[in-house]
Amino acid sequence: MRRRDFLRASAFAGLALSSLNAYAGAAADSKPKRVGLIGTGWYGKVDLWRLIQVSPVEVVSMCDVDKQMLAEAADMAALRQASKKRPRTYHDYREMLREKDLDLVLIATPDHWHALAAIAAMQAGADLYLQKPVSADVVESQALVAAARKYKRVVQIGTQRRSTLHLIEARDRILREGKLGKIGLVEICCYYHMRATGNPPDCPPPEYLDWDLWTGPAPLRPYCPIAHPRGWRAFTEYGNGIVGDMCVHMLDMVRWMMDLGWPQRIASVGGILVDKASKANISDTQTATFDFGNLNVVWQHRSWGDAPDPKNSWGATFYGDKGTLKANVHGYDFTPSEQGAAAVHKEVDYELDKYPDDKNEKGIELFASPAVRYHMKDLLAAIETRGRPVADVEEGARSTISCILANISMQLGRTLAWDAARGQVIGDDEANRLLRRPYRQPWVHPEADKV
Numbered sequence: 001m002r003r004r005d006f007l008r009a010s011a012f013a014g015l016a017l018s019s020l021n022a023y024a025g026a027a028a029d030s031k032p033k034r035v036g037l038i039g040t041g042w043y044g045k046v047d048l049w050r051l052i053q054v055s056p057v058e059v060v061s062m063c064d065v066d067k068q069m070l071a072e073a074a075d076m077a078a079l080r081q082a083s084k085k086r087p088r089t090y091h092d093y094r095e096m097l098r099e100k101d102l103d104l105v106l107i108a109t110p111d112h113w114h115a116l117a118a119i120a121a122m123q124a125g126a127d128l129y130l131q132k133p134v135s136a137d138v139v140e141s142q143a144l145v146a147a148a149r150k151y152k153r154v155v156q157i158g159t160q161r162r163s164t165l166h167l168i169e170a171r172d173r174i175l176r177e178g179k180l181g182k183i184g185l186v187e188i189c190c191y192y193h194m195r196a197t198g199n200p201p202d203c204p205p206p207e208y209l210d211w212d213l214w215t216g217p218a219p220l221r222p223y224c225p226i227a228h229p230r231g232w233r234a235f236t237e238y239g240n241g242i243v244g245d246m247c248v249h250m251l252d253m254v255r256w257m258m259d260l261g262w263p264q265r266i267a268s269v270g271g272i273l274v275d276k277a278s279k280a281n282i283s284d285t286q287t288a289t290f291d292f293g294n295l296n297v298v299w300q301h302r303s304w305g306d307a308p309d310p311k312n313s314w315g316a317t318f319y320g321d322k323g324t325l326k327a328n329v330h331g332y333d334f335t336p337s338e339q340g341a342a343a344v345h346k347e348v349d350y351e352l353d354k355y356p357d358d359k360n361e362k363g364i365e366l367f368a369s370p371a372v373r374y375h376m377k378d379l380l381a382a383i384e385t386r387g388r389p390v391a392d393v394e395e396g397a398r399s400t401i402s403c404i405l406a407n408i409s410m411q412l413g414r415t416l417a418w419d420a421a422r423g424q425v426i427g428d429d430e431a432n433r434l435l436r437r438p439y440r441q442p443w444v445h446p447e448a449d450k451v
Helices: 003-023 042-054 067-080 093-098 111-123 138-150 165-175 211-215 241-258 356-360 369-385 393-412 429-433
Strands: 034-038 058-063 088-090 104-107 127-130 155-157 183-190 265-271 285-291 296-302 314-320 323-328 331-336 344-347 416-419
Touching (some): 034 093, 042 104, 127 369, 155 369, 165 323, 165 331, 165 369, 183 241, 241 285, 241 314, 241 393, 285 393, 393 429
Parallel strands (some): 034 058, 058 088
Antiparallel strands (some): 265 285, 314 323, 323 331
């Protein structure tokens, strides 16, 4: 990169950093927020530790149906927070929220629990950091948006690509400056081998795990060692597969970078085409097309075989008539079509000089840590102003619902036309019946008009 381009790139990064730091300016002088965490597994801790890094919060409460996981997380919180106090621990999130003493609740449960826990937290007077996807079905997403507006709660969704510095730079410097020209296609993908393999026998759950409460509103499957911890994404009963888990990030990133609203039509094909022996029942191969009118965003995942581009195995490629932009969690590359024009390469800044403890944290995603920190700062500033954060629940719902519709399209074998104003599929009663999952009694499915 030429020196002038390097300085300009650095300036854009500096502006992004300054603006994100400024978001937290008002929050810095406020009384520490009282925080609760529902779901103390992998990303619940990842999110909470990043919040503690950027704000002197007091972690008051933690909840999990896994006694072992809960106790470990509470001990770790006592070591990490300034007060050194061990948070109160709860088996049932409803008991935790009944205290009504929390300013902010972080939710990092399996997806099938997101809606019920989030709505209950908002009803208890708390603002939220809710992990993506927003929900496990479309009607849940609609109820969550309605609850956030009714109770006037600030809700940040864990689609932290919107707070990733190098992606902010790529949006501002490449896309908004028109360097790609006209864009007609964006390819998004994930080729990680992340779908569970094997077919272990069902067995009794471990004594420290309340499997019935873990299952909650989902169908009660026999316990399988794949499902907990972390492997629950392999089952459609608890989430929406790799599309719901990984496509939601990349689709949301593209929507944000290009200022897109709802797709007009969604089509998807795929299934279990290779690994038919596994107990997992999510697709191992899937393609989805999100039609935004003059732009198609095309998703593909395979949990087998090699990635076409190993350096962009979870990311997006923007194709314009003046150049190509490859953007992912590790950096971005702009390649202009004009011969002799300067290319641009940028990598993620891990900020290990500022946060050296990240190097030794179990389970951390180093590439995501800076983005989660800035996402938390953005949330805190929105709480102070009562404004909407960068990944507001309504934006999260758009990306989540779009991915759920892709799975419904694959299930039905046809393209779906989406009426965003009515929140329904146009002219397809069968598809509309699938917008709501059946709930296991005694759990009651939330409704937008009843939250």
